[in-house]
Amino acid sequence: MKFILGEKLGMTQIFDKNGNVVPVTLVHASPNVVAQIKTKDRDGYAAVQVGRGSAKRVSKSVAGHLKDLGAVRTLREYRDNDSKLERGALINVSIFAAGEKVKVTGISKSKGFQGVVKRHGFHGAPATHGTKHAHREPGSIGATWPQRVIKGMRMAGRMGGATISVRNIEVAMVDAEKEIIALKGAVPGRPGTVLAIQTN
Template sequence: MAKFILGKKLNMTQKFLPDGRVMPVTVVEAGPCTVVQVKGEKDGYQAVQIGFGKRRQVSKPLAGHLKGLANFRYLREFNIDDKNKLERGQAFDVTSFRPGDILTVTGVSKGKGFQGVVKRHGFHGHPPTHGHKDQERMPGSIGSTEPQRVFKGTRMAGHMGVDTITVRNLELIDIEPEKNLLYIKGAVPGSRQALLEIVSEGELTPLEKKIASVEEVAVKPEVLAEEVKNEVPVIKEETKAEEVIPNAGEEKRQ
């Protein structure tokens, strides 16, 4: 069985262990996540789709997919087995994890832009002397004459970064359930606020109470009318008495 959660990378810091050692850790704000869809025999495989984060607006197809739930910013799928009995609307957080768990973290690496072969692939470069001029960081030959083409996969200069990176065997040092924080040993891929997929061995424990859906929170019409009646102030119309001028009609006649 596997447990999983979505989170965003906050920053790196250090934690002091009980034995006095200083451990570099990455702070990740993980969860709470909600089960959006459970896939089974009809879909051809066992998986669960979970939502994380908030967004203001969603498209109509996505609104139909999230009917009765919040507008989640991220949706990701994780494979499950028959033992995981999750239902749509169930929520879970970092309380499913324990210090000492071995994690597998997946994220998108930082973008570096267009880079040369020395930085991108670790080429040694050319010597600055002995017949070379302005060739220190050049790639050199990219093929011989015979094929008359460049083979696919030849390491050359190009865009670097923004790759899906998975780092395994990361130890979970500590958790803070009150703040939904995970302290993971070492570095994880991605920049700050980047989305991370965290997977570990163990059982996922859903929260006892489901996330209230939009339909469950709907207020009855009679209750809403009563609240509106109590909130709206009553405006009294003040009528001014008309002033009667004596003998006004007689003066006009004269």
């Protein structure tokens, strides 16, 4: 499995060989370092822990964990049963190629406290015919029986800021010299969001 951590830069467009405009998201993926190889015998599951960036201050436990690698800003891990990597190995964008399909995971944009129309797509009440002050209200949240609000009832609340994974994103271009990978279409998060890119 291929895996790398990168930082979302923003969206732009490129042209394919037929001259068609392709919207892409640019991700800056500086070399990642393998921080730990987890095994089923020792840790209960097989995984690879990867770090990126540099940090000025880290906790003592993290500093001890990374003592010979230098402090990293972000640590993530992915499940892999037959990894050939070793601790301290570097992973760069050249492992990916244009045309590959990948899964992208990141934290979505935060929207703050939103109503049911924006948050859940409710249609709202009719605009006229007696409607007063209730155009975007949720309506009924339960019947007389069972005399309680059922768990999971969709209501207003905080929206966004959740971990989102999008599958089957196509790699449009890889620039190993500039450490940039271009992904076709949109991906979760705002510019600066840390994204995990891995093969499906």
